[in-house]
Amino acid sequence: MTVRAAVAGASGYAGGELLRLLLSHPEVEIGALTGNSNAGQPLGALQPHLLPLAGRVLRPTTADVLAGHDVVFLALPHGQSAAVAEQLGDDVLVVDMGADFRLASAADWEAFYGSPHAGTWPYGLPELPGARTALEGSRRVAVPGCYPTAVSLALFPAYAAQLAEPEAVITAATGTSGAGKALKPHLLGSEVMGSMSPYGVGGGHRHTPEMIQNLSAVAGEPVTVSFTPTLAPMARGILATCSARAKPGTTAAEVRAAYEKALADEEFVHLLPEGQWPATASVYGSNAVQIQVAYDEAAGRIIAISAIDNLTKGTAGGAVQSMNIALGFAESTGLSTIGVAP
Amino acid sequence: MTVRAAVAGASGYAGGELLRLLLSHPEVEIGALTGNSNAGQPLGALQPHLLPLAGRVLRPTTADVLAGHDVVFLALPHGQSAAVAEQLGDDVLVVDMGADFRLASAADWEAFYGSPHAGTWPYGLPELPGARTALEGSRRVAVPGCYPTAVSLALFPAYAAQLAEPEAVITAATGTSGAGKALKPHLLGSEVMGSMSPYGVGGGHRHTPEMIQNLSAVAGEPVTVSFTPTLAPMARGILATCSARAKPGTTAAEVRAAYEKALADEEFVHLLPEGQWPATASVYGSNAVQIQVAYDEAAGRIIAISAIDNLTKGTAGGAVQSMNIALGFAESTGLSTIGVAP
Amino acid sequence: MTVRAAVAGASGYAGGELLRLLLSHPEVEIGALTGNSNAGQPLGALQPHLLPLAGRVLRPTTADVLAGHDVVFLALPHGQSAAVAEQLGDDVLVVDMGADFRLASAADWEAFYGSPHAGTWPYGLPELPGARTALEGSRRVAVPGCYPTAVSLALFPAYAAQLAEPEAVITAATGTSGAGKALKPHLLGSEVMGSMSPYGVGGGHRHTPEMIQNLSAVAGEPVTVSFTPTLAPMARGILATCSARAKPGTTAAEVRAAYEKALADEEFVHLLPEGQWPATASVYGSNAVQIQVAYDEAAGRIIAISAIDNLTKGTAGGAVQSMNIALGFAESTGLSTIGVAP
């Protein structure tokens, strides 16, 4: 069975990565591609790396254009997905790569995004307890944020095993594509090359409530999250350094065992052998997640570190993985665990 | 039909890239992997991006280990391939990713490599006139150098159409993976990041006679080549800026037409629309080649520029493409024209 | 004697680099700083690396604001300098870091810049024959372009010694700061990191007539220039690879001797020992120029390569060097030949 997929927001980084993956997906035929400011332009001028689609012309993002597809991927600025989704039938699989349907709490949504809450859709991080089942057969999917993907996968085994205190401290470094194609001075190559800098420090980053939602659900108690994102001089990748104080009596062996147990059956999430550490280069362009965990006895903390490609597993790869589950394809169809390195 | 392939030199950059490609090749089963200094180590410790092969252990590079495969890829230091190849049957396809069998002239070989000439095998750049036919059914293939691949594809259309004087001037920038995994001070990250520098200036680079051989054959007259390689602060990619004085009476339209004609039927070599220029990022991790050409009337020169991934089309992708031809698979089997960008 | 200097265009990369140098210049007191879109903002928000000036507020670029200084540096978009300069007295030293007064030929100016020619000022590349004398005591200085600086210094010794044919072929790689702080998609970090790409190919780059002017003057005959600029994944630096066919009978020894003679007395231009090659990292943040030359006998060409920091010797350092000469300070006052490396 082949499905026809439309991509709204095909000129951005998320849309481009999605098309890169869909081009090698054996069950997907690429349908309408839309953009707004770029409507009318050939994709070859905007995404020159997608050679097989170079001649495709972007159309405006309207319900008419998106109608008549089996799957519609939305890579739109937050706040715009609901209006489009409403006009698509309930039988159409709508995969929202934006933030609109990720949060269950309307209060959190309004506090961090400042607009009315659109609702909550099944959450596209199948590795979290219960998430995979909720995605099966669903016709609506909310793709997680890139940071929450990296952070939730790194910490959920510790919380699921009740080994960690409910106060997570996280620092993550992202490649600049995480900030999108926006024309902002601090994203110019001259500014980012050779520089590391933080942003959204002190609890203000919009991905924070999403992390709290995921970790609290797994822990069965409210987890606080101190999250500091930093911008790194690379185009792709997230390295998330996550830690929490270990509950009294925890041993290093228990920590290792908890991670082995939680990740044993996941084909995309790889717990590295002891002594080996994640590197974003190793998962470049792939849907793989590298994880390693340590127990610092002197500090009494569990340190879990994950590496993902923010555009692949962190966005477009996660979207394809969830589509596969929703439509009943093998979960890894069209996805790879092989990084492009060096 | 599935073939079993062995890879000698699996711990290096060329070997790693080859394995990345073979893992997605539907007709290839990966057999023995060998290294010398690394024999006995798991591949996961040496090539952490190749997750599906993480548990594979490297074996020593011996004829016994390499025997019993349909295809043997050699990614060895120059001078070592002949001894190995001799011990493999004539029915085994041997693909040499090193330099040993590229040059027809023993004198050139000895002048540039300082060792006895091993011989000449069919040349694995199918896009050159006559090359594809010579590869069909062959059981020996000499994979071109990365620079000669980029340069020959950029200039052969001008020489094939007799539009260029036989004096080529070439400057190429390569990513550091082109220098391999050698532990040399000038290849340290601290040295290369933020720096451009030349090397092998003045005619000494070993790829120079290979370029001369290819361009002279197409031109039907001896072509001199002034080649300056430079090291760029990136891991992958070659951007080759190639020029030659135009023969009297040449027009811009003739130049464009010559390139359109020469490249029309090539699925991996893409002549960009006028006004668009190659970028190495656009072919990152792919077997695609981006080419653009301009005619500078004031200077009377044709300038042809190509972008490739030095590890893919420049080495491992070219090897797979030639294997496909030699074994009668569709030429693009297991290869992609889609770059990983941004 | 201390002079008071105003800087018009203090929020850009050229203006920022100029201020970095003036802050360590013992004879200069920094006066008015102007910007247009940024007027009213503190410099600390725009140039956070210039800590001693963090509290300075940008003022609008008007004659009133610039009046009353001994020196006025103009770092403005081309076409804007003449109007400002006219309103400043003949006793004020005006150093134009833009292109407006570089070209002697009004026809060239109009062909490449498409606006009326503003005139010609003494050219701020003191190392060129005759240039230093013209700068002494002058109250108007045209700072050269960054590419013409790198290229003219690399090739003038060969032309001054009549060793090179009048057809120069040049490829140069520049750091992204050479393109300024303009908010253009191709200058985003995500686009430039890991990528090399050309632009302005085929003779269209505006620095081409400036190179022709400089080299022809030294050669005593018209020199054609084929110039291809490329964008490299680094913030600063230009590596210029320049070549020309050697005149009949030229020997390697003559070439070396010509460069030693031409550069012997220059404190900023350093001819490297044979066997050592320039690297942009070695001149990072300094006013030094590294040069090496080779004679490729097989190709019959002289290859001269230079490395500069495009913002320092290529722009702001060259401006300070010329100011020093014009005002009678020691030429190297406030300038360094020490790069920031690694």
Next chain:
Amino acid sequence: MTVRAAVAGASGYAGGELLRLLLSHPEVEIGALTGNSNAGQPLGALQPHLLPLAGRVLRPTTADVLAGHDVVFLALPHGQSAAVAEQLGDDVLVVDMGADFRLASAADWEAFYGSPHAGTWPYGLPELPGARTALEGSRRVAVPGCYPTAVSLALFPAYAAQLAEPEAVITAATGTSGAGKALKPHLLGSEVMGSMSPYGVGGGHRHTPEMIQNLSAVAGEPVTVSFTPTLAPMARGILATCSARAKPGTTAAEVRAAYEKALADEEFVHLLPEGQWPATASVYGSNAVQIQVAYDEAAGRIIAISAIDNLTKGTAGGAVQSMNIALGFAESTGLSTIGVAP
């Protein structure tokens, strides 16, 4: 008064940066330069960016060679400084840029370095309470580690004001020069460009006890430190993200006030205006430190972030600053707070 300085270990990154600074120090004359494996080579071949010293030849690191100088800087592998220092008179200022004399606790030294403890010298981080006085007139100085410099400056104001609980959680990203010029595969440009990766996770990094020593002294109680270092794709710079739970009742205003008070009189440490965040590019090549602090009320944590140049303030600049204090020069002599950016 001018002093004569010798540098042991002049071929490495720390030694090179020290020479870069000493070359512009008005009170220092550069004497003997030593290396071991590199003895006999000209500095120009090893540190091509130090043009004024290109002709200097490295000598072996012996007491004879180092004798007869007023100041001797030691940039040697740990464990080697004591033997050299013993042979230098008590009237000679010995500045150890290695780790040997940083730790007061012999037990910590032996646990982390596995060799006998050499002793404890006055600690070269003048901004810490009491440190400046201890350095005045001293003839022995232990230069801090690069990470402890960044971390101690970011957190000491919070501990000095008794606002933070004694459990610090720190993630820091360093440029690759922090790992020195060692020829290790993971430091190759091809490996580090485009990649972020952690190392020494779980409490094993040798700089951890130094951080504990500094923070505990300021806090007046034992502080635990969970420290995770990461390698970033840049040559220079450290961005340290440091946090601790705030003591009950702490307010954002108190936190800000504590930092303003603690850093008010420091010429190198700059607390940024609220809303602006540190960037390593802003302190590139300078002795400046950028600091910003936030109070995350929801998570109940103080987050303090610092940016330094690991080779300047983190090593060689810190060494010069301490030398200035020890010898009675103005503390900022020969040092700059101006970064080289972009």
